[in-house]
Amino acid sequence: KNEVEQSPQNLTAQEGEFITINCSYSVGISALHWLQQHPGGGIVSLFMLSSGKKKHGRLIATINIQEKHSSLHITASHPRDSAVYICASPGRYSGGGADGLTFGKGTHLIIQP
Amino acid sequence: GAVVSQHPSWVICKSGTSVKIECRSLDFQATTMFWYRQFPKQSLMLMATSNEGSKATYEQGVEKDKFLINHASLTLSTLTVTSAHPEDSSFYICSATQIGGYEQYFGPGTRLTVT
Numbered sequence: 001k002n003e004v005e006q007s008p009q010n011l012t013a014q015e016g017e018f019i020t021i022n023c024s025y026s027v028g029i030s031a032l033h034w035l036q037q038h039p040g041g042g043i044v045s046l047f048m049l050s051s052g053k054k055k056h057g058r059l060i061a062t063i064n065i066q067e068k069h070s071s072l073h074i075t076a077s078h079p080r081d082s083a084v085y086i087c088a089s090p091g092r093y094s095g096g097g098a099d100g101l102t103f104g105k106g107t108h109l110i111i112q113p
Numbered sequence: 114g115a116v117v118s119q120h121p122s123w124v125i126c127k128s129g130t131s132v133k134i135e136c137r138s139l140d141f142q143a144t145t146m147f148w149y150r151q152f153p154k155q156s157l158m159l160m161a162t163s164n165e166g167s168k169a170t171y172e173q174g175v176e177k178d179k180f181l182i183n184h185a186s187l188t189l190s191t192l193t194v195t196s197a198h199p200e201d202s203s204f205y206i207c208s209a210t211q212i213g214g215y216e217q218y219f220g221p222g223t224r225l226t227v228t
Contacts, residue, residue: 031215041151041204043219050215086157100147100159100172101208101217 002027002089006104014112019074021107023087026068030090033101034061034072037084046072046085077111084108114140117209119220126197126227133193134223136207142187143209147217148180151204160205163190197227 003026013019025032034046047054047061049070054061058077063070074081084106090099116139126132136146148160161182162170169182181193190209194201204224208217 033217035219041206041222041224043157043206043222045217045219048216088157100162101149101157102159103157105156 002029002102004087004089004102004104006087006107008107009105010108010110012110012112013077015078017077017111019077019081019109019111021072021085021087021109023070023072023104024068025070025087025089025102027089028065028068030099032063032070033088034070035086035088035103037086037106039083043086074109079111079113082110115211115216115218116140117143117207117218117220119205119207119223121223122221123224124226126225128198128227129196131193131195132197132225133191134205134207134225136190136192136209136220138188138209138218141209141211141218143190144187144212146184146190146207146209148182148190148192149206149208151206157206160192194225197225199227201225202227 005024007022031048031050033048036044036046049063058075060073086103086106088101088103118137120135144165146163149157151157159172160175163182163184165184165187171177184190204222206222207220
């Protein structure tokens with residue numbers, strides 16, 4: 001079974017700072033997900049990536065398949081970025097089709113103005 | 114595109130009653146839907162995988178007779194919590210994948226409180 005570890009668990013930063021959240025997993029995967037969860041519980045999928053790097057606005061996600069490690073970066077952070085960021089990977093490596101996800105414990109990010 | 118809805122968004126029920134939660138893919142066909150739950154201050158956990166037209170696959174420790182899953186069409190899966198108990202109070206969230214895809218699209222979740 002895949003183990004997904006995230007760090008840090010909590011992060012408070014000032015507006016404008018560059019944010020990095022790390023994720024490591026134990027089993028080879030087809031794709032890794034980065035998700036954002038707001039206080040009400042709703043989840044937004046930010047990225048799904050299987051190699052290299054993806055960018056969307058101020059968010060950047062990278063993955064190193066060999067090292068089983070991924071990072072989520074936020075540039076020019078803003079108070080509205082405050083949320084829980086979660087990485088998730090398939091629980092089992094099947095090599096084909098979607099699998100149920102194993103989630104990290106999440107990083108509680110607070111951006112102070 | 115790729116919108117998933119859940120209904121209801123929150124529900125309060127009495128112990129011993131059953132509650133049905135619907136998960137719909139609004140603008141795509143989903144052969145596979147997943148059901149997750151999240152207890153307060155804990156991670157999301159996979160409960161079951163639901164494939165259209167076949168029986169759901171449950172994760173270890175999830176009672177299939179208590180959490181009934183039906184995926185009768187390519188756009189709808191339902192989760193019924195039978196004989197609910199206060200310990201079933203949780204946030205239930207579904208996700209769906211498009212045919213042949215890996216990306217999961219999440220519903221907004223259903224908060225269940227059992228009194």
